[in-house]
Amino acid sequence: MTSLLSVEHLSVSYEQQGEPVRAVDDVTFAIEAGEVLALVGESGSGKSSVALALTRLLPMPPAVMFGEVRFQGEELLQAPEALLRAIRGGKISYVFQDPETSLNPVLPVGEQLIEAIELHTEISGASARQLAAEWLTKVGIASAGERLRAYPHQLSGGMQQRVMLAMALAAEPSLLIADEPTTALDVTVQLQILRLLRDLQRSLRLAVLLISHDLTVVERIAHRVGVMSKGRLVEIGPVAQVLQQPAHPYTQQLLKYRSMMTLRRAPPGLAQGHGEQPKGVEP
Amino acid sequence: MSPDLVLEATGVTKTYAAPGGPFGRRQRITAVEQVSCSLPAGETLGLVGESGCGKTTLAKLLAGLLPPTAGEVRVRGAAWNRVRGAERLAARRAVQFVFQNPLNSLNPRLTVDDTLSEPLRIHGIASERADRRRRVEELLDAVQLPAAYAGRLPRELSGGERQRVGIARALATGPQALICDEPIASLDVSVGAQILELLRALSQSRRMALLFISHDLRAVASLCRRIAVMRQGRLIEQAPTEQLLSHPANPYTELLIRSAELDLDAVEPS
Amino acid sequence: MRGFSRASQAGAMILLVLAVIAIAAPWIAPHDPLRTHLPDALLGPSAAYPLGTDQLGRDVLSRLIYGARISLSIGFIAVGIAIAVGVAVGGLAGFAGGWADAVLMRLVDTMLSIPTIFLLLAIIAFIGPGIYVIMAVIGLTSWMGVARLVRAEVLSLKEREYVLAARAIGASSWRVLTRHVLPNAMAPVIVSATLGVGGAILTESVLSYLGLGVQPPMPSWGNILNEGRVALGVAWWLTVSPGVCILITVLAFNLLGEGIRERFRG
Numbered sequence: 005m006t007s008l009l010s011v012e013h014l015s016v017s018y019e020q021q022g023e024p025v026r027a028v029d030d031v032t033f034a035i036e037a038g039e040v041l042a043l044v045g046e047s048g049s050g051k052s053s054v055a056l057a058l059t060r061l062l063p064m065p066p067a068v069m070f071g072e073v074r075f076q077g078e079e080l081l082q083a084p085e086a087l088l089r090a091i092r093g094g095k096i097s098y099v100f101q102d103p104e105t106s107l108n109p110v111l112p113v114g115e116q117l118i119e120a121i122e123l124h125t126e127i128s129g130a131s132a133r134q135l136a137a138e139w140l141t142k143v144g145i146a147s148a149g150e151r152l153r154a155y156p157h158q159l160s161g162g163m164q165q166r167v168m169l170a171m172a173l174a175a176e177p178s179l180l181i182a183d184e185p186t187t188a189l190d191v192t193v194q195l196q197i198l199r200l201l202r203d204l205q206r207s208l209r210l211a212v213l214l215i216s217h218d219l220t221v222v223e224r225i226a227h228r229v230g231v232m233s234k235g236r237l238v239e240i241g242p243v244a245q246v247l248q249q250p251a252h253p254y255t256q257q258l259l260k261y262r263s264m265m266t267l268r269r270a271p272p273g274l275a276q277g278h279g280e281q282p283k284g285v286e287p
Numbered sequence: 288m289s290p291d292l293v294l295e296a297t298g299v300t301k302t303y304a305a306p307g308g309p310f311g312r313r314q315r316i317t318a319v320e321q322v323s324c325s326l327p328a329g330e331t332l333g334l335v336g337e338s339g340c341g342k343t344t345l346a347k348l349l350a351g352l353l354p355p356t357a358g359e360v361r362v363r364g365a366a367w368n369r370v371r372g373a374e375r376l377a378a379r380r381a382v383q384f385v386f387q388n389p390l391n392s393l394n395p396r397l398t399v400d401d402t403l404s405e406p407l408r409i410h411g412i413a414s415e416r417a418d419r420r421r422r423v424e425e426l427l428d429a430v431q432l433p434a435a436y437a438g439r440l441p442r443e444l445s446g447g448e449r450q451r452v453g454i455a456r457a458l459a460t461g462p463q464a465l466i467c468d469e470p471i472a473s474l475d476v477s478v479g480a481q482i483l484e485l486l487r488a489l490s491q492s493r494r495m496a497l498l499f500i501s502h503d504l505r506a507v508a509s510l511c512r513r514i515a516v517m518r519q520g521r522l523i524e525q526a527p528t529e530q531l532l533s534h535p536a537n538p539y540t541e542l543l544i545r546s547a548e549l550d551l552d553a554v555e556p557s
Numbered sequence: 558m559r560g561f562s563r564a565s566q567a568g569a570m571i572l573l574v575l576a577v578i579a580i581a582a583p584w585i586a587p588h589d590p591l592r593t594h595l596p597d598a599l600l601g602p603s604a605a606y607p608l609g610t611d612q613l614g615r616d617v618l619s620r621l622i623y624g625a626r627i628s629l630s631i632g633f634i635a636v637g638i639a640i641a642v643g644v645a646v647g648g649l650a651g652f653a654g655g656w657a658d659a660v661l662m663r664l665v666d667t668m669l670s671i672p673t674i675f676l677l678l679a680i681i682a683f684i685g686p687g688i689y690v691i692m693a694v695i696g697l698t699s700w701m702g703v704a705r706l707v708r709a710e711v712l713s714l715k716e717r718e719y720v721l722a723a724r725a726i727g728a729s730s731w732r733v734l735t736r737h738v739l740p741n742a743m744a745p746v747i748v749s750a751t752l753g754v755g756g757a758i759l760t761e762s763v764l765s766y767l768g769l770g771v772q773p774p775m776p777s778w779g780n781i782l783n784e785g786r787v788a789l790g791v792a793w794w795l796t797v798s799p800g801v802c803i804l805i806t807v808l809a810f811n812l813l814g815e816g817i818r819e820r821f822r823g
Contacts, residue, residue: 046475190337191502191546199551217476224549261480265505267532267547352725379727391718394737405736406726456726 006077007034008211009058009179014071016050016057027053027067029235037178038209042222042243044258045232051215054232055183058213059092060085076178094124097172101184103164107156113167114152117174124175139170144200162193166200173204180205183215198225219262223247231255292363293464293496294326294349294382299358301344318344320520321358326464326496331487333511333528334500335543341520342500346468349498350384351375363463380410383457387469389449393441399427399452400437406459426455430485447478454485464496465489471506483510504547508532516540565816571809579625588616590623591774599792609794611784617794620776621802627777628806631692631761632754638696640750643703644739650704651711652734662708665701673698677760681769688771691764695757703749710742717741748818755810762803778803 016028028050035041043051056062058073059080073080075096080088092098100106108116117136122128127135133152140148143166156164165185172180185201186194202225205212216222222229223243230240231254239252250256301319319341326332326349336342347353349360351367359366362378370378386392393402403423406412413419424434430451441449450470457465467486471479487510490497501507507514508528515525516537524537535541545553561569578585587607594614602609608617650661680694714720715738723733758778764770765779766786773780778799785795 046477191504192337192542195546195549195551195553198549202551220549224551258477261477264480265476265483265503265509267505267508267544350725352721376727379725384722384725386718386722388718392722394719394723394741396740405723405728409727409729409732453722456722460726 006074008037008039008076009035009213010072010074011054011058012072012074014054014057014069014073016053016062016067016069018066018068026050026235028057030071031232031235031237033230033237033240035179035211035213037211039228040205040212040214040226042214042216042226042229043232044216044219044222044229046217046258048234049232050235051232052183053235055098055181055213055215058181059096060088061092061098093120093172094175095177096179096181097175097177099165099168099172099180099182099185102188103161103168104156106168107164109156112153112155113159113164114154117152117167117171120171121174135174136170139174140167142204143167143170143173144196145170160193161189162197165189165193165197169197169200169204173208173210176208177210179211179213181213181215184217185214186221187217201225219247219258231258291327292325292361293328294498295361296325296345296349297323297359297361299323299345299348299355299360301341301348301353302356317520319348319355322517322520322522323358324515324522324525326498328463328496329490329494330513331490331497331499331511333507333514334498334517335502335504335507335514336517337502337543339519340517342517343468345517346384346466346498346500350382350466351378352384376410380460381463383460383462383465385450385453385457385465385467385470388473389446389453390441390473392453393449395441397440398437399423399439399441399444402452403427403437403456403459406456410460412460422459426459429458429489430455445478446474447482450474450478450482451485454482454489458489458493461493462495464498466498466500468500469502470499472501472503479506486510504543508547516543560820561816562819564812565819568809568812568816571805572813575625575629575806575809578622579629582622582626586616586619586622588619590615590619590776592616599788601792602794608798609792611781611792611795612788617781617798620781621778621798624776624778624781624799625802625806627688627771627775628758628761628779628803629754631688631695631771631777632757634692635695635699635757635761636750636753638693639700639753640703640746641700642697643700644707644746646700647704647707648711648734648739648742651708652715652730652738658708661704665704668698669701673760674763677764678767678769681764686764686769686772688775691761691770695760699753699757699760703746703753706745706749707739707742710745711738714738714741744821745818748814748821751810751814751817755807755814758803758810759807762799 011034012032014028014031015026017024017026019025031054033041043054045051053062057069062069069081071081075091080091107113114133114136117139118132121132121135136152137148140151145151145163145166159167182201186197189197198221204210214222214226226243228241229243229246230237231246231252232238233254239246239250239255246255247259250259299319299322300317303316303318305314305316322345334342334345344353348355351360351362354368359368362382365374365378367378400423403426404419407419407422413422423437427434427436432448432451432455436444436448444452470486471482474482483506486497486499489495497511499507499511512528513525514528514531516523516539518539524531524535524540526536531540532544535544592615597606597610597614598612600606600610606616606618608621610616611620646661646665650658676698677694681690684690720733720737723737761770761777762779762782765777766783768783770779771777773784781799782796785792785799789796
């Protein structure tokens, strides 16, 4: 059975002051349909570069990419640009860290959402508008009809990120790539957005590549986790295993530092997921 | 008023005049409202809240970097807005500040040595050059940086190293209290954890009070013995850490705790 | 010089050569610039007089070389005055804010609304021309741009965290201004200064051309141009050579200034 996404020996290098620098160094992993794979690492580990490299979103000079990326059987690194453009935002969609810079400030969010729908599905016109409103409701925005007309600056950070999720999911992608989706948000909002992400992932059986520096986020959402350091993937495996029995010294170090900063009372049970139903329904 | 209190805030309020829109509506924004808290010698107090809750404004008020609109902040009994001259300098020496962004809080044109010598010069500590040199080395040592770093510029240091320099600068006057405003927010987790350890060690070895401000309850809980929670300019709860975490009195505090634990299945308080 | 364009490097080289020539004038000028020798008047370029002679038989090349000294000194000193005044006014206005800012900026606005040339002419006509008068007057009428630049930089730098940090360790306002704010505000000032020297040299040339600049027999490029006016038909070298000198010098300053601006952008 072929994986939904299969990455083999992916490398990305830049030239910095005459010296080649490997932002991503020989990374190999796969994501199955419906699975959440997290990539963790500190700044400079290359995790964001991996996310962008998958659909050739890195500026090609100066970046040079090697290796193979297969999505639903098709190779992406060598594919024509037209194919990639169809895939980006469609079968593979992105959610980035800062919603403020991802949304066009001069267009109402409804327009941007409808544009995403019309670009990547057969739906257009009034049906697209209808679908846009449905999606806003699905991502937890009340009064969806009115909100379609709102401008990005009229929405809070959390709401903007919900809109971004709606835009990413309305095209019914097979793979969602989320790069630090909650890092720029307040902690209470982060809780809501992660809950939303988890619930949507389960109900849509969506494959997700989650980029994060936060091991607790990974614990709650992901099935498997890969640890990156200086461009290399040093460890990869099921979340419970990697976090409880880290094999690589770098992972052990990350966990050690994490344990230096925990709340003293016992945290709730570790990651549910794996297809279980969520406990309790949120209003 | 206990003489053992390094810092004491009573009914502190800070309001700003908002620039009214094109139709000239002038509003007053209240950043901090009627906050009272105190920091005894040697104590570690954490201040948590989300963005816009006023914690940074409160930090600056406590450090005497902003004048309050109402209420008073006292340093060892003397109110910031009533001390001048030598007394004010003494208050400055007693309460120091560590900033959030180490890149922006160091003058890019000054070497580490210049940055650390400045407080020594201003307060007349170590007037001899050799003395100052020695002091700078001591400070670098206290923050676990090699003495050779004295000649470096901020851009030649990593984020964690810059923050250590920021802490060293704050230690230069031998303060009784250190106010740290989100000191690890812009650092990697591992670097931040080390800085946290450093702050803990310094607080203990120097009997120095710490006011640690952060949006990250996890960091605060691991370092501080007491925690205060701020929301929309008000201090809504204050308690010893253990008590606050196990029996939060305010539902918002409970929400913060759940958020810090990323307890996705918690039912939200209405 | 890494980061500088070819053009600005060329500008810098030209200025270096010019500076050397100006400094070494007594040793490299073939003749005494003030020595008149009527029998040799209005001779074209030759071996003895590489750029010809003027109506009084003085060697044009030597006069140009000494003229470089004059023009460059006027340029630098005038700009020096402009920078000193501009930084003081702009720095104070930006840092102090409030009524000091309002008053000083109104002063700047007033000065800016007076056409500079007329102001210069009026003042010089009143006081009388002379090299030091020129320097002072050009300097005192061109500081306004610098003041605005500095004020803008200071306003933005005032909010930087390291400025707040300096206050937190107890630095006085004066110390904060002079040690933390102004040094970091100087980048656009350097660009403005570089371009300003070229401008000052041009202004001096114009004044000398009008007879209100450096007075003969002291040579300046402007007054050589002025003197060459009457003999333009018969002695083109009297006009072309100082003109070319001014052109090259001002161009060099502009290239260098632009290069510095590009280098420190962003």
